[in-house]
Every structure is written in C-alpha cells, then in structure tokens.
Amino acid sequence: MIDKSSPLPIYYQIQEMIRKKMDAGEWQPGDMLPSERIFAEEFEVSRMTVRQAITELVNEGLLRREKGKGTFVAEKKLEQTLQGLTSFTEDMKARGFEPGNILNYFRVSEANSDTAKALNMKAGEKVYEMQRIRLADKEPMALETTFIHADLIKGLSEKVAGKSLYSYIENEQNLKIGFANQTLESAIAAEKEAELLGIQAGDPILWISRMTHLQDGTPFEYVKSAYRGDRYKFSIHMPRDGR
Incomplete structure (x- = not known):
C-alpha cells in the first residue's frame, strides 16, 4: 500500500x-x-x-x-567477469546456457586501415571477415564482427565460423592464444543492430573492441561487438596491491 x-x-x-x-x-x-x-x-x-x-x-x-x-x-542480465580470456561459447557454457550462432556472412576481404593497424599488417592484406549473432539459449545476446589475420590462421571456413574459433585455433591449428586488449563503452543501437539483436533502435548497448594475441604477442584477431545492454553486464575484481 x-x-x-x-x-x-x-x-x-x-x-x-x-x-x-x-x-x-x-x-x-x-x-x-x-x-x-x-x-x-x-x-x-x-x-x-x-x-x-x-x-x-x-x-x-x-x-x-x-x-x-x-x-x-526484464530478463536477468548475464554477468561476465573481466578476468581471463574466454570465448563467448566457453563463457555461455560456464553459465549453463546453450551457446549458438547465426552467421550473417563469412568472406575473405582486404584489411582496411583500422583493421590493418589493429592486426599489425598492411592495408590490403587478406583477412577473414565474419559477422555472427551470438545466442544464449537461442536468444540474441551480441552482434559480433570479427577479422582474422588470414596469413596466421589457416583453413577458416563457414563451418568453422559456426563454432568456437578459439577451440579451432588452439586444437586444430595448435596455436596458443596469449592475451587480449579490450575496450568497452556505452552506445545506443542503430536500426540495423537493433533489428538483428531483437531490440529497439536507440536502446542501450555495450560496444566492445578487442584485439587478441597469440602467446608470442602476435595479434591475430580484431573483434567489434555490440552487446545488449538489457541482458549483459560486466564486472571486474580489483585487488589493491598488498591487501
């Protein structure tokens, strides 16, 4: 009352x-x-x-x-800790969700200046480019556009793109993934993003850019992702030195 x-x-x-x-x-x-x-x-x-x-x-x-x-x-938000490098597939499985993908496109293209800078390569060199809608229990969670250095990672295909790329790279290519640098910022969904994520244009999203490196420090992956702000949140553990 x-x-x-x-x-x-x-x-x-x-x-x-x-x-x-x-x-x-x-x-x-x-x-x-x-x-x-x-x-x-x-x-x-x-x-x-x-x-x-x-x-x-x-x-x-x-x-x-x-x-x-x-x-x-609203549905409860999925929480991802910003500690350790995991793939979307690994992260969803760890939370008890069934991961999935809808592959919008897969192609070999020429790296533009931004992609070339992120991957430490020359503009015009070949990259695998793919866009996937990342799903948890069949619900859209993120729209992810990925660029992979084609000279470093061999044999990528549409079939591989429908699964965990990190699993393919480490288990099939026998390469060791080392670390990633990632930035996050708030944004609002454009019409195309909103349509693919099942939200309204102007709804909040988390815009994430990630550069992933092999263990020897060589960058091989550049990812731009739009995560649904109504379903996803990130947390980080921040210990103070000596405490």
Whole structure:
C-alpha cells in the first residue's frame, strides 16, 4: 500500500512495491505489468507519478518497455567477469546456457586501415571477415564482427565460423592464444543492430573492441561487438596491491 503521509516520495514507494513483487516471484521475467492507468487508479495518484516509478526501474534494467505493447519484467542480465580470456561459447557454457550462432556472412576481404593497424599488417592484406549473432539459449545476446589475420590462421571456413574459433585455433591449428586488449563503452543501437539483436533502435548497448594475441604477442584477431545492454553486464575484481 502507498502511504501518502510518508516522507518517502510516492513514486519511490510504487517503485519499491514493484521491486518487491519481482523479488518475491509474483512477477516473472517476461510478465507484463498493469498499465500506468491501472496503477494510477489503484493508488489514486497521477499517471506521471507512476511513469516516474516505472522509468526508474527501466533505467535500472529491471523493466523494459515495448512500444505499442506495454511494460514487461526484464530478463536477468548475464554477468561476465573481466578476468581471463574466454570465448563467448566457453563463457555461455560456464553459465549453463546453450551457446549458438547465426552467421550473417563469412568472406575473405582486404584489411582496411583500422583493421590493418589493429592486426599489425598492411592495408590490403587478406583477412577473414565474419559477422555472427551470438545466442544464449537461442536468444540474441551480441552482434559480433570479427577479422582474422588470414596469413596466421589457416583453413577458416563457414563451418568453422559456426563454432568456437578459439577451440579451432588452439586444437586444430595448435596455436596458443596469449592475451587480449579490450575496450568497452556505452552506445545506443542503430536500426540495423537493433533489428538483428531483437531490440529497439536507440536502446542501450555495450560496444566492445578487442584485439587478441597469440602467446608470442602476435595479434591475430580484431573483434567489434555490440552487446545488449538489457541482458549483459560486466564486472571486474580489483585487488589493491598488498591487501
């Protein structure tokens, strides 16, 4: 119930009521919430107050709005720690999800200046280029465009691209992957990205660039990925020296 005499703002009380229902399992991921009008009538408050409460939870990633449909309980976010280098396939399996791929394209192309710089090669040299929609339990999680140094990694094909590249490189090519440098930044989904990821244009995404190196330090992979901001989050353990 809403206590209008409480010093707590009404929108906050509504927000916490919704949160408690989700925590108790009364509203499950995918369930649609009552409309703002129904909430407003139930609590005898303005729809603007209800909208503020819901917006706060949308911003937290606990709810999601679908234009023309309503407000739904969001799926829980997958959390990936930024410690150690794992493939998407390895990461999903470790979390109990069935990994999958939809291969949009696979081709041999000429490296442009950005790709050539990332892979320490000359512009115009050959790279394998592929774009995959990465899936967890058949749901799109990320749109990933990958460039592989063609002179270093041999025998790539569409069949290989549908599986774990790291497994192929280490087990079939007998090469040892050493480390990667990765950057993350927030962005909003363009129309094409949104369409492929099953979200709305303008929805938040995590934009990630990664350069992966063999054990001897030679760069072999350049990846640009768009992760769904409503389904993915990253965490990092940061020990202080000497503690």
